Structure formats: C-alpha cells, structure tokens
Amino acid sequence: MLAQGISEKIKKEFIAIVSPENYExxxxxxxxxxxxxxxNYQALPEAIISPRNTREVSEVLKICNEHGIPVVxxxxxxxxxxxxxxxxxxxVLLFKHMNKILEIDEANLTITVQPGVLTVQxxxxxxxxxxxxxxxPGSMKISTIGGNINENAGGLRxxxxxxxxDYVIGLEAVLPNGDIVRTGGxxxxxxxxYDFTRLFVGSEGTLCVVTEAILKLLPLPxxxxxxxxxxxxxxxxxxxxxxxxxxxxxxxxxxxxDNATIRVVEDYVKxxxxxxxxxxxxxxxxxxxxxxxxxxxxIIDICLQENAFSVEVAKxxxxxEALRTARRTALSALxxxxxxxxxxxxxxxxxxxxRMVKSITEIAGKYNLKICTFGHAGDGNLHPTCxxxxxxxxxxxxxxxxxxxxxQRAIELxxxxxxxxxxxxxxxxxxxxxxxxxxxxAMRAVKAALDPNNIMNPGKIFxxxxxxxxxxx
Amino acid sequence: MLAQGISEKIKKEFIAIVSPENYExxxxxxxxxxxxxxxNYQALPEAIISPRNTREVSEVLKICNEHGIPVVxxxxxxxxxxxxxxxxxxxVLLFKHMNKILEIDEANLTITVQPGVLTVQxxxxxxxxxxxxxxxPGSMKISTIGGNINENAGGLRxxxxxxxxDYVIGLEAVLPNGDIVRTGGxxxxxxxxYDFTRLFVGSEGTLCVVTEAILKLLPLPxxxxxxxxxxxxxxxxxxxxxxxxxxxxxxxxxxxxDNATIRVVEDYVKxxxxxxxxxxxxxxxxxxxxxxxxxxxxIIDICLQENAFSVEVAKxxxxxEALRTARRTALSALxxxxxxxxxxxxxxxxxxxxRMVKSITEIAGKYNLKICTFGHAGDGNLHPTCxxxxxxxxxxxxxxxxxxxxxQRAIELxxxxxxxxxxxxxxxxxxxxxxxxxxxxAMRAVKAALDPNNIMNPGKIFxxxxxxxxxxx
Numbered sequence: 001m002l003a004q005g006i007s008e009k010i011k012k013e014f015i016a017i018v019s020p021e022n023y024e025x026x027x028x029x030x031x032x033x034x035x036x037x038x039x040n041y042q043a044l045p046e047a048i049i050s051p052r053n054t055r056e057v058s059e060v061l062k063i064c065n066e067h068g069i070p071v072v073x074x075x076x077x078x079x080x081x082x083x084x085x086x087x088x089x090x091x092v093l094l095f096k097h098m099n100k101i102l103e104i105d106e107a108n109l110t111i112t113v114q115p116g117v118l119t120v121q122x123x124x125x126x127x128x129x130x131x132x133x134x135x136x137p138g139s140m141k142i143s144t145i146g147g148n149i150n151e152n153a154g155g156l157r158x159x160x161x162x163x164x165x166d167y168v169i170g171l172e173a174v175l176p177n178g179d180i181v182r183t184g185g186x187x188x189x190x191x192x193x194y195d196f197t198r199l200f201v202g203s204e205g206t207l208c209v210v211t212e213a214i215l216k217l218l219p220l221p222x223x224x225x226x227x228x229x230x231x232x233x234x235x236x237x238x239x240x241x242x243x244x245x246x247x248x249x250x251x252x253x254x255x256x257x258d259n260a261t262i263r264v265v266e267d268y269v270k271x272x273x274x275x276x277x278x279x280x281x282x283x284x285x286x287x288x289x290x291x292x293x294x295x296x297x298x299i300i301d302i303c304l305q306e307n308a309f310s311v312e313v314a315k316x317x318x319x320x321e322a323l324r325t326a327r328r329t330a331l332s333a334l335x336x337x338x339x340x341x342x343x344x345x346x347x348x349x350x351x352x353x354x355r356m357v358k359s360i361t362e363i364a365g366k367y368n369l370k371i372c373t374f375g376h377a378g379d380g381n382l383h384p385t386c387x388x389x390x391x392x393x394x395x396x397x398x399x400x401x402x403x404x405x406x407x408q409r410a411i412e413l414x415x416x417x418x419x420x421x422x423x424x425x426x427x428x429x430x431x432x433x434x435x436x437x438x439x440x441x442a443m444r445a446v447k448a449a450l451d452p453n454n455i456m457n458p459g460k461i462f463x464x465x466x467x468x469x470x471x472x473x
Numbered sequence: 474m475l476a477q478g479i480s481e482k483i484k485k486e487f488i489a490i491v492s493p494e495n496y497e498x499x500x501x502x503x504x505x506x507x508x509x510x511x512x513n514y515q516a517l518p519e520a521i522i523s524p525r526n527t528r529e530v531s532e533v534l535k536i537c538n539e540h541g542i543p544v545v546x547x548x549x550x551x552x553x554x555x556x557x558x559x560x561x562x563x564x565v566l567l568f569k570h571m572n573k574i575l576e577i578d579e580a581n582l583t584i585t586v587q588p589g590v591l592t593v594q595x596x597x598x599x600x601x602x603x604x605x606x607x608x609x610p611g612s613m614k615i616s617t618i619g620g621n622i623n624e625n626a627g628g629l630r631x632x633x634x635x636x637x638x639d640y641v642i643g644l645e646a647v648l649p650n651g652d653i654v655r656t657g658g659x660x661x662x663x664x665x666x667y668d669f670t671r672l673f674v675g676s677e678g679t680l681c682v683v684t685e686a687i688l689k690l691l692p693l694p695x696x697x698x699x700x701x702x703x704x705x706x707x708x709x710x711x712x713x714x715x716x717x718x719x720x721x722x723x724x725x726x727x728x729x730x731d732n733a734t735i736r737v738v739e740d741y742v743k744x745x746x747x748x749x750x751x752x753x754x755x756x757x758x759x760x761x762x763x764x765x766x767x768x769x770x771x772i773i774d775i776c777l778q779e780n781a782f783s784v785e786v787a788k789x790x791x792x793x794e795a796l797r798t799a800r801r802t803a804l805s806a807l808x809x810x811x812x813x814x815x816x817x818x819x820x821x822x823x824x825x826x827x828r829m830v831k832s833i834t835e836i837a838g839k840y841n842l843k844i845c846t847f848g849h850a851g852d853g854n855l856h857p858t859c860x861x862x863x864x865x866x867x868x869x870x871x872x873x874x875x876x877x878x879x880x881q882r883a884i885e886l887x888x889x890x891x892x893x894x895x896x897x898x899x900x901x902x903x904x905x906x907x908x909x910x911x912x913x914x915a916m917r918a919v920k921a922a923l924d925p926n927n928i929m930n931p932g933k934i935f936x937x938x939x940x941x942x943x944x945x946x
Binding site for chain 2: 105106107108109130131151152154158159162163165166175179180181182183185186187188189190191192193194195196198199201202203207218219220242245246248249250288290291294347348349350351376378379380381414415416417418419420421422423427431434435436438439440441442443445446447448449450461
C-alpha cells in the first residue's frame with residue numbers, strides 16, 4: 001500500500017483522538033523529529049503525535065493502517081542505527097504522556113512500566129528498594145525503556161546479566177491493525193503459544209507499538225569492586241579476558257579500550273589514564289563481599305600472568321567512578337575529534353576478540369582511516385569507531401567500505417553485524433551477510449504477516465535496495 | 474492444503490533420501506509412534522523417518538511441503554501436552570542419527586549439540602568440565618534436547634536459572650520449504666533481525682525442524698545444600714516462599730508438595746516423609762560455600778518464623794538425594810494411584826501460590842475429584858495432578874471441567890494455562906483464555922507466514938474447533 005499522506009480529514013481524526021495539543025505538524029516540530037543520534041540520516045515526518053494511553057495508540061494505528069501512513073515509535077532517539085529516522089515520512093509517536101512507573105512488585109520481583117519512562121528512573125527506583133535492573137546501555141541517563149525494548153539495548157553488564165530481552169517478561173502492545181495484545185506476565189515460566197514477548201523485544205518498532213512492559217528484577221548485589229589492568233599488547237589483554245572466563249569467573253563488567261581510545265579519552269577527561277598502554281581492561285565484579293574479594297584477587301592474578309604491566313583496584317567509590325567514567329565517556333571523547341563519529345558494534349565470540357581487533361586495525365590501515373576500538377570485551381561486543389566528516393564524500397566512501405569489511409570479518413569469525421545497536425536503516429544492507437537470503441526471507445514473511453500494509457517503521461531492518469549509508473532528506 | 478498421503482512414489486523418494494533402513498511404515502512402528510507421554514491421545518503416523526543430517530531433513534521437508542504431508546519432529550515423546558502425537562497422520566521425524574555433542578567450547582562457555590542428544594548427557598558432559606547447563610526438566614534422564622527446545626522445557630532450577638529458552642543462543646533449523654537457516658551464534662549479544670532463536674524455542678515443532686543448537690553454559694556452582702521444611706498449613710508455606718524472595722534470596726530450587734502428594738510419595742518410596750505435614754518445601758541453594766551457608770541459615774530462620782514445625786538440612790549427599798527423590802518421584806508415585814494420571818501445569822505469579830492451591834482444592838471438592846498438587850513454588854509453576862481413568866467417561870467430563878476452572882482461575886490471578894508443558898493438543902482449546910482472540914490471531918498469522926501449507930505438527934497450539942480432551946484414533 002502506498003502512503004497516502006495525512007489529509008486535512010485524517011488530521012482532524014487524529015486530533016479528535018489525542019486532542020489538539022498532542023498533534024504537532026509545524027515545520028519546527030517536524031525538523032526536531034527528523035533525525036536521531038545516528039549521523040547522516042534525516043527525513044521529515046508529516047506529524048508528531050503524543051497519545052495519552054493505549055486506547056489512543058490503538059485508535060491512531062487503526063487510522064494509519066487504513067491509509068497506509070508510516071508510524072515510527074520514538075523514545076529519546078539515542079539509537080545508533082537510524083532506527084527512529086522517519087525515512088518514509090508519516091507519524092512519529094512520542095510517549096511523553098505514557099511515562100509512568102506503574103508498579104514495583106517486591107513479592108514477584110517485577111516492575112511494570114510505560115514506554116516513556118527513562119531507563120535511569122527505573123534503575124534508581126528499584127535500587128532504592130534494594131532491587132536491581134541490570135541492563136545499562138550507554139545512553140541510560142536519557143534513553144527510554146520503550147526505546148531499550150524496541151532495540152533490545154545492551155550495556156556494560158551484559159556479560160554477567162544479559163541484555164534487555166532477558167528482563168522483559170511481559171508486554172502490552174498494539175498491533176498495526178489496532179489490536180491490543182498482552183504477552184507473558186509476572187511469570188518465570190510461560191509457554192502459552194509463541195514467545196511474542198521476545199519476538200517484539202528488538203523488533204525495532206517494525207511489528208507493534210509497545211505500550212506497557214513487565215520487567216524482571218534481581219536482588220541488588222551487596223557490593224561491587226572496580227579494577228583497571230594495563231597491557232602493552234592487545235593479545236595479552238584478549239588472552240586475559242578468555243582466561244578469566246575459563247577460570248569460571250563471570251565479572252559483571254569486562255570492558256576494553258585500545259590505545260587510540262585511551263589517548264582520546266585521557267585528552268578529554270584528564271584523569272591520569274596511561275596513554276602508553278596498548279590495551280586497557282576495566283573490570284567490575286559485584287555480589288557478596290567475600291566472593292567479590294576472591295574473584296578480584298583471582299582476576300588480578302590472571303592479568304598479571306598475562307603480562308599486564310599494572311593492575312589496580314579502586315579503593316574508594318570515587319576512584320571506581322573515575323575508572324567507569326573513562327569507559328563511559330569514550331563515545332563523547334571520540335565525538336570531539338571530527339564533525340562525524342561513526343560508531344559500530346560488530347560482535348564476535350569472546351574467544352575471537354584479539355583476531356577481530358587486529359583485523360579492525362588492518363582494515364583501518366588499508367583504507368587510511370582512524371578507527372578507535374573499545375567495547376564490551378567479555379561478550380565480544382566491540383565498538384570500532386571512526387571519526388570522520390560526512391561532507392567529505394571521498395572519505396565517507398572509504399568509511400563505508402571499511403565497515404563492510406569489518407562486518408564481513410565479524411561474520412567469518414562466527415559473529416554478527418550488530419550486537420546491541422540494532423539494524424535500523426544503517427545495517428539493513430548487511431543483514432543478509434548474517435542471516436542468508438533464506439533467513440531474511442523468513443523474517444520478511446513474519447513482518448508481512450503482522451504488518452501487511454507495512455506501516456510500522458517502514459524502511460528499517462530490511463533493505464529496500466542495495467543502498468548503503470545515504471543522506472535522506 | 475489437504476494431506477495427500479504418502480503414495481508409493483513419494484515413499485520411494487523418501488527412501489532415496491534417507492536409505493531404506495531409515496524409513497519405517499510397518500504397523501508396529503506406526504503404533505510405537507502413535508502416542509507420547511500424554512494420556513488419552515493416539516493417532517497413527519503414516520511413516521517414521523530418521524534423517525542422518527540436516528540436508529536430509531531439508532530434502533524430506535521439501536517433499537512433505539510439496540504434497541501437504543504433516544511432519545511431527547519427535548524426541549523421546551516425554552511431553553505432557555500431546556505435542557508429538559501425530560493427530561493428522563503424516564511423517565514422524567526421529568533424530569536417532571543426529572544425536573551427537575558436536576563441541577564444548579570452554580572459552581565461549583557454549584555447547585553445540587544435535588537434537589537427538591539426551592538432556593542428561595549434556596548435563597553430565599559439561600559438569601565433567603566444571604560447567605553447568607541448568608535446565609533440568611523432570612524427564613531429563615530420557616528427554617532429548619531437541620524436545621526440550623521445541624517445548625521450552627522448564628525444571629526445578631527455573632527460579633534462579635531460568636528455562637531452556639534462556640540457554641539457547643543459536644539454532645540451525647529447517648523451515649517447511651526446506652530452507653536451512655541459522656540464528657544467533659556463540660554470542661551474548663546479537664540484534665541482527667528478529668529474535669528467531671526465541672521464536673523457535675517453544676514453538677512445539679509447528680514452525681521448523683531444529684537440527685542443531687548452541688547452548689549457553691555457566692560455571693558449575695561450587696557447592697549445593699538441600700533442606701526440607703514442614704508446615705501444618707498451606708498458607709504458611711506460601712508465605713515462607715514469598716518472604717524468602719522478599720529477603721533477596723533466590724534459591725536454586727524451591728519446590729512444594731501438598732499433603733495429598735506427600736502421602737502418595739511416602740507410600741511409594743518409604744523414606745520417612747512426614748505424612749502429617751500439610752505442606753512441604755524442598756529447598757536447595759547452590760553457589761560458593763560461604764554464601765550457601767548464609768542463605769540456608771536465613772531460609773531456615775524464615776521458615777521457622779512462618780511456623781514451619783520442622784526444618785532440616787541434609788548433612789550428606791545421600792540425605793540430600795533422598796529429599797530430591799521425594800520431589801522427583803511425585804509423578805511416578807501419583808501415577809500408581811489410578812489407570813490415568815492427568816498432570817497439569819497452571820502457573821501463577823509467585824505471590825498467588827497460596828490462593829491458587831486453595832482454589833485447586835475447592836475446585837477438586839466441587840467436582841468430587843482427588844487432585845494432588847506439587848510443583849515449583851519459587852516460580853509459581855504448580856502441577857495439580859488428578860488420578861483418574863479415561864474409561865470412566867462421566868468422571869473424565871468432571872476432570873475436564875475442573876481443569877478448565879483451574880486454568881480460568883490461574884488467568885484471573887495473572888497466570889497462564891501452561892508454565893512449562895506446552896500447549897500441544899491438550900491446551901489448544903484454552904489458549905484464547907490467555908492470549909485473547911487478538912493474540913491467537915497474531916500467532917496464527919506468524920504460523921501461516923512460515924508454514925503456509927500447515928505441514929509442521931498440524932493440530933497443535935491452535936484449536937481447530939472447541940474440542941477439549943478427546944480420543945483420536
């Protein structure tokens with residue numbers, strides 16, 4: 001079905017549902033929601049609608065479905081795959097009214113939330129009760145849980161605790177036809193039909209609009225320790241990572257920064273990072289004090305065995321925070337280097353990290369690009385990052401080619417084109433590398449089954465053609 | 474598409490693929506695979522095929538798809554929902570040749586297996602290396618991992634460790650059209666497209682044939698302790714369960730047996746169980762020794778505070794094994810009571826266990842039935858079990874009505890019609906209670922998208938009509 005656009009008549013219908021103040025179509029508003037955190041993608045929506053409840057979402061979707069109007073659900077737009085850029089126009093849905101924590105259930109260890117709640121609000125609310133919501137994407141201070149669910153956001157604690165998908169146990173969602181469905185519940189076990197909860201998590205707004213979620217909580221770990229290990233070569237750091245796991249220790253966090261990233265971060269935050277280190281591991285363990293102490297002692301031993309030239313454990317929370325800051329500011333620091341920052345998240349099995357980082361360095365050299373690499377070493381989720389300038393078309397072509405080779409290499413090593421950022425527009429041309437024609441065809445079939453008029457975030461996940469990174473305006 | 478049956482020509486094609494010794498259609502073989510562990514369902518397949526590899530599975534499926542021949546993938550047939558009963562005839566697929574552990578990868582903490590491997594073989598193989606595969610369904614000594622994946626099997630450790638779904642991180646599967654697809658990988662993070670790994674887990678053989686799986690492993694907990702708490706009333710036991718969790722302790726196992734079950738089990742195994750207790754909690758905690766000791770001490774305290782009249786912790790592994798046996802033999806013990814045993818798995822939020830057990834008792838009284846209840850208290854997954862006799866049609870009608878009320882009550886309490894057994898034929902008429910018309914319609918759409926000719930385990934999950942428990946022959 002071709003988009004018919006929003007006529008005056010349809011506009012009136014939308015306004016009748018959400019009331020005038022929740023319907024915006026000024027040029028300014030449209031510009032505000034024409035892009036997200038992903039460099040180099042921009043397209044104007046026709047309108048921005050802020051429904052106040054699930055029923056309104058359902059009514060809006062029915063109209064969009066009838067008229068073939070694209071719907072792009074949007075949280076804070078922090079995604080890095082162009083996931084909320086309205087490439088085919090239509091309606092951007094905002095959740096500023098659906099932003100409540102509905103319930104914290106301490107007996108069942110769950111929290112029930114609306115999509116517009118900020119991730120950090122969830123984390124703070126549950127920690128105040130001695131509970132724990134582990135997923136901590138880099139953007140958690142500004143991202144919404146709705147966005148996290150749609151993108152299956154990861155974070156620094158993924159190694160030990162998993163990602164958003166592992167904590168969503170129930171959803172209320174509106175299907176493109178306006179049907180309101182409920183999946184799962186406050187249940188550790190539920191096999192009534194297909195696992196639509198997990199199908200919807202990470203579906204990037206292409207199957208439904210999430211209007212409520214039940215999240216699983218854990219008891220808050222009693223304590224946490226943070227350490228930093230410095231290595232003069234990359235292989236040693238990678239070996240240390242493998243050896244820690246092989247010794248049956250699963251740290252809460254095991255983050256990696258290469259020399260290029262260390263230099264950039266130190267230049268930015270000036271906290272005394274060792275700019276001579278070729279590789280840095282940021283290590284955190286949490287849990288009961290005696291176990292944390294024991295694990296950290298073993299980890300230090302292993303790092304030293306693998307030729308770390310320095311290993312230190314933060315003695316105070318302040319020191320620990322400084323170390324975490326080093327990792328958390330990596331993206332901001334790198335973003336200062338050039339007008340455009342391309343941050344990727346090719347992911348490989350943990351055992352292949354050294355090979356992958358080496359390949360990234362070689363590919364950067366081949367295309368004469370600066371690529372800094374940092375990321376989640378424990379789960380093989382790397383963030384090769386290229387400071388560049390979209391206005392330099394010749395360089396952008398090299399960037400494009402380099403990342404295509406990086407994705408190809410990740411696949412060769414048993415990895416994937418995206419560990420936690422999502423496919424969106426940006427990775428759509430590469431999806432077949434990972435899934436094969438057959439896999440993509442099967443996913444398209446599911447998409448068509450649930451969204452026959454292709455109104456839900458069209459142009460995402462599945463490549464319309466072979467376009468790579470392009471400017472859409 | 475209507476099934477055309479297996480003509481001589483098609484039979485020859487099958488034999489050309491798998492060789493004569495892997496194609497059976499004698500009356501005896503057909504009878505052997507006409508039923509599974511579920512009472513009261515039987516239907517003859519037309520043939521039993523044992524492919525030797527993925528390519529053969531693909532070739533067989535292409536033929537079945539072309540001719541509309543039903544395909545029922547079958548492990549050991551231990552499921553309790555009629556999931557592997559070939560109600561529409563066709564081909565039963567066996568995996569006796571695809572029964573290898575392909576790899577244990579200690580660096581990435583994964584095991585790669587073929588579908589025909591027994592669950593217990595996986596558990597033993599990884600524990601020999603100090604690793605841990607937590608899902609432990611009651612049938613694990615004879616069930617296959619392929620069956621576990623198709624049914625998303627649970628087990629006694631679900632509370633702390635989750636279920637099969639939480640450990641499957643990659644699949645090779647054959648779609649009905651013969652396409653071979655690979656999902657996920659040895660990856661903690663992967664968001665390349667929809668989460669087909671989890672969509673396929675628990676899809677009960679209705680979407681694809683699983684031909685290989687990558688399972689996530691954990692380090693083996695260093696130690697384990699087992700305890701038994703006896704209560705003179707049900708509410709106190711349920712309160713103890715809630716209070717343990719509210720105290721931020723997540724035991725590895727928290728199992729519940731009601732008085733009726735205790736009596737039956739003691740009569741069977743004679744290990745000195747207290748037949749005067751109204752409720753028994755079997756508690757296990759695993760982990761590092763100091764933590765296990767601390768947790769068990771707290772748990773004992775809580776049970777005593779909630780009026781347990783006896784709490785004992787096993788002093789030896791022998792004692793512990795005796796306690797675990799009490800729980801593990803519950804089904805066998807109950808099965809001795811009457812010719813037919815109907816074991817259900819209505820599941821509620823943990824906080825609703827006392828209410829649910831009370832309702833079950835009331836419903837049993839209303840329909841003048843004996844219903845014993847045991848199950849996984851920690852995750853609200855109860856197994857109300859009715860000893861009956863399928864030849865007694867009048868009683869079977871009351872059984873049917875009682876369980877319908879039990880499911881209804883579970884839903885009212887925020888629960889589900891099945892926590893770990895699956896929908897199969899048995900729960901198909903009740904699926905709408907949980908998902909609503911809209912939810913069932915959406916799942917049917919996905920089924921039709923991936924299996925347009927409805928060859929994959931037809932008659933399962935979705936009710937063809939309003940039939941409840943029936944004899945199909």
